[in-house]
Amino acid sequence: MSHAVTGYFLDVAPEVESALERGGAVVALESTIITHGMPYPQNVATAREVEAVVRENGAVPATIAVIGGRIKIGLKDEELEWLGTATEVMKLSRADLPYAVAVKRHGATTVAATMICAHLAGIRVFATGGIGGVHQGVESTMDISADLDELARTPVAVVCAGAKAILDLPRTLEYLETRGVPVVGYGTDTFPAFWSRSSGLAVPIRLDTPEAIADLMRTKQALDLTGGVLVANPVPEADEISASDMRGFIDGAIAEASRRGVTGKAVTPFLLSFLFETTGGRSLATNIALVKNNAALAARLAASLVRAAS
Numbered sequence: 001m002s003h004a005v006t007g008y009f010l011d012v013a014p015e016v017e018s019a020l021e022r023g024g025a026v027v028a029l030e031s032t033i034i035t036h037g038m039p040y041p042q043n044v045a046t047a048r049e050v051e052a053v054v055r056e057n058g059a060v061p062a063t064i065a066v067i068g069g070r071i072k073i074g075l076k077d078e079e080l081e082w083l084g085t086a087t088e089v090m091k092l093s094r095a096d097l098p099y100a101v102a103v104k105r106h107g108a109t110t111v112a113a114t115m116i117c118a119h120l121a122g123i124r125v126f127a128t129g130g131i132g133g134v135h136q137g138v139e140s141t142m143d144i145s146a147d148l149d150e151l152a153r154t155p156v157a158v159v160c161a162g163a164k165a166i167l168d169l170p171r172t173l174e175y176l177e178t179r180g181v182p183v184v185g186y187g188t189d190t191f192p193a194f195w196s197r198s199s200g201l202a203v204p205i206r207l208d209t210p211e212a213i214a215d216l217m218r219t220k221q222a223l224d225l226t227g228g229v230l231v232a233n234p235v236p237e238a239d240e241i242s243a244s245d246m247r248g249f250i251d252g253a254i255a256e257a258s259r260r261g262v263t264g265k266a267v268t269p270f271l272l273s274f275l276f277e278t279t280g281g282r283s284l285a286t287n288i289a290l291v292k293n294n295a296a297l298a299a300r301l302a303a304s305l306v307r308a309a310s
Contacts (some may be wrong), residue, residue, distance in 0.1 A: 013074025025302035028118035044084035057299030069104030102206035127298035133172030152179035162192035
């Protein structure tokens, strides 16, 4: 961790700083799930539960956000509570992060921004719900999430339930391959589709233990290959919504977004909200389950990296 960068831009929570200094296991967590992913108070409750899951599996949680222009690596309880009801909170990706810091805005970090901040703090593992990707209709919109390029450049492992099924998953996987990002199916041969355990698309790599993923990460670093690793962890079977069921819900949501003229960064929040309504809340329940499942695996992976380094 660069002390100059830490002192100038970052506020690292004492518990997180202590863990990093002693070489302990730390897992980064994003904050857009709090501000843009769920309603209050479920968002705050879920964030606290996810942090508890990280602890239960042997790591220290570090929820990341920007508050008043300061990059917070680990939130105090009152900061997390405030974030759950705050208004005018920016949704930060790579392009927005320096602006929010420079003008002292509040911001919730997406996958890309969380990876950047985690790397600045020296955190190597990050748990999220699902990554962004190539959007439907990319040939006319050129809408590709910054998450994909971030995975190609920033050395952080991202544990997720695949990419959100509202995206163009074949093109998302193709883009990741082009950018040289290892995509690991954890205990699966097929790429998860967020709410569903399988998209039907093959993953390039299957690994079945956190230790094996840690070995891959260390080898990648030793070969001086840039970028991170995407770990695709299927939602638990008991919590999934089948791909066939989700297809109908997603098609309806995309059609409604088009009808209303929703574009850009507003698309994903709109689709998630519409899916919550049309699934009778099932999509949100599955979202919560998969985030906790990813947090548990990320903590075990972070602990494996620490054990191998000792």
